[in-house]
Amino acid sequence: MSTITDSVAPQTPPTRTPKVPGLPLIGNVLGMAKDPAQFFVDCYRKYGPVFRVNILGNNYTTIAGVEAANFMGTREGRECLRSKEFWEGLVAEYGATRSLTGEDGESHKSLRDVMKRGYSKESIKGRYNELVELTDRAFVRDWPVGKMVPVVEAMQYMVVDQLGTILTGVAPLEYVKDIRVTILHILNVLVTRQRPKFLLKFPRYKKAKARVQELGAKMIADYYRTAGQKKDEDKNLIDDVMEAHQNHPEIMPASDLILTLTGPYVAGLDTVANTTAAIVYAVLKHPEVLARIHQEVDVLFASGTIEEDELFKKIPSLQGAIMETMRLYPIAVAQMRTATRDFMFQGHLIPKDELLYVGTSVPHFMEEYYPEPTRFDIDRFQKPRAEHLQPGAYSPYGRGPHTCLGKSLAEVQIALSMARLFYKLDLALEPADYTLKTKTAPTPGPAMDFKVRVRGYRH
Numbered sequence: 329m330s331t332i333t334d335s336v337a338p339q340t341p342p343t344r345t346p347k348v349p350g351l352p353l354i355g356n357v358l359g360m361a362k363d364p365a366q367f368f369v370d371c372y373r374k375y376g377p378v379f380r381v382n383i384l385g386n387n388y389t390t391i392a393g394v395e396a397a398n399f400m401g402t403r404e405g406r407e408c409l410r411s412k413e414f415w416e417g418l419v420a421e422y423g424a425t426r427s428l429t430g431e432d433g434e435s436h437k438s439l440r441d442v443m444k445r446g447y448s449k450e451s452i453k454g455r456y457n458e459l460v461e462l463t464d465r466a467f468v469r470d471w472p473v474g475k476m477v478p479v480v481e482a483m484q485y486m487v488v489d490q491l492g493t494i495l496t497g498v499a500p501l502e503y504v505k506d507i508r509v510t511i512l513h514i515l516n517v518l519v520t521r522q523r524p525k526f527l528l529k530f531p532r533y534k535k536a537k538a539r540v541q542e543l544g545a546k547m548i549a550d551y552y553r554t555a556g557q558k559k560d561e562d563k564n565l566i567d568d569v570m571e572a573h574q575n576h577p578e579i580m581p582a583s584d585l586i587l588t589l590t591g592p593y594v595a596g597l598d599t600v601a602n603t604t605a606a607i608v609y610a611v612l613k614h615p616e617v618l619a620r621i622h623q624e625v626d627v628l629f630a631s632g633t634i635e636e637d638e639l640f641k642k643i644p645s646l647q648g649a650i651m652e653t654m655r656l657y658p659i660a661v662a663q664m665r666t667a668t669r670d671f672m673f674q675g676h677l678i679p680k681d682e683l684l685y686v687g688t689s690v691p692h693f694m695e696e697y698y699p700e701p702t703r704f705d706i707d708r709f710q711k712p713r714a715e716h717l718q719p720g721a722y723s724p725y726g727r728g729p730h731t732c733l734g735k736s737l738a739e740v741q742i743a744l745s746m747a748r749l750f751y752k753l754d755l756a757l758e759p760a761d762y763t764l765k766t767k768t769a770p771t772p773g774p775a776m777d778f779k780v781r782v783r784g785y786r787h
């Protein structure tokens with residue numbers, strides 16, 4: 329028999345969990361596809377922190393709001409939620425035994441320990457100026473003066489160049505398209521299950537996946553070519569993963585190497601590209617914010633080099649704009665989990681093996697935490713307001729044991745890239761009152777046809 333635990337002790341029998349009405353066969357897929365963040369907020373307002381949705385015949389219980397965000401970080405949350413089911417399709421597709429994202433408990437901890445250093449801010453220490461050079465290189469390559477540039481795509485190239493160089497030592501730009509196609513299919517079909525399985529049989533996907541595997545195999549071969557020649561402080565994620573494979577094959581078997589080594593692209597490409605594209609839109613849409621950012625970045629880059637410890641102190645407006653964009657355009661609207669056992673949440677019984685959405689982004693849109701929640705207000709994060717510090721109110725990088733491992737690295741990557749972009753380029757929305765179109769699959773963010781005009785170079 330399973331144990332029933334509760335974050336709020338049950339005084340009465342469990343409340344019946346309301347079901348969100350939907351259409352036959354497809355359920356709530358239309359509402360979710362249109363605007364998933366708003367869909368969860370509307371349901372939360374109507375039904376409270378626990379409700380059931382149906383997506384293409386699959387039932388999911390959703391737990392949402394600050395209640396759910398806070399629950400994920402508790403011991404009970406860690407024990408009652410697991411990630412396995414949502415990632416096992418990806419793991420099988422690579423012929424692997426497991427992935428960091430799909431493990432929980434001790435095996436998750438040991439994998440996370442292997443990758444912690446490689447994914448951390450440490451990996452970028454002393455390399456801020458190099459990151460700036462990579463960003464400048466992207467401008468010359470993908471942001472021609474006078475042209476309308478597709479922002480998400482240009483950002484994808486920039487991100488692969490940066491992550492590849494910083495985390496793995498190589499910038500596999502010739503693989504960007506393959507990585508994109510592979511991620512798109514895997515996330516849509518196998519992880520979020522918003523698209524049918526037959527898509528994985530198409531030659532376009534098969535070719536792209538084979539190329540990503542080729543990239544992984546190259547990374548392994550490169551490692552063996554240079555193994556033993558690196559000083560400890562020069563080692564990167566690849567070195568750490570390969571050493572774990574050699575010393576602890578029970579943690580990192582050969583079958584898991586390619587999935588693990590190409591992981592930074594899966595984890596970083598779409599997340600950072602969508603987020604940075606949304607930042608470009610939000611800032612250009614608010615000229616008063618752009619003017620404040622210009623002032624900051626002109627000072628930041630005036631001396632030609634970056635004082636790493638000073639970065640965030642020098643760009644409070646840009647940092648506010650980044651955080652505000654991540655509040656309003658979260659790329660992870662909800663996390664997907666399975667109940668490991670029966671448990672009570674907010675008076676509702678969540679049965680063992682139930683598939684769950686955890687709607688951590690719901691508070692982002694609630695006036696209870698963010699007055700005038702639709703307003704792009706870059707000062708709401710500054711003390712004394714610090715609206716994001718209210719418990720459970722701000723979760724752009726997720727919550728609990730799977731909280732983004734690349735968070736502190738991503739924060740530097742995004743801040744520096746955006747600082748450099750607004751310093752260097754004179755960009756404009758066209759028409760000036762352009763309103764962003766968004767996409768929802770696989771990662772919510774600006775539509776691929778969002779373009780900006782490069783009017784020239786500011787510096």
Ligand code: HEM
Nearest residue numbers: 428429592595596599600603660725726730732733734738
């Ligand atoms: C805008 C930037 C990013 C956002 C918003 C973001 C968001 C997230 C979120 C919400 C999760 C948790 C998913 C879950 O709980 O199911 C996650 C996990 C993860 N992220 Fe990020 N991410 C970003 C960038 C990056 C980058 C640049 C990297 C590294 C290259 C990275 C590496 C990871 C890894 C390895 C995990 C898995 C952690 C685990 O399962 O223990 N992320 N990210």
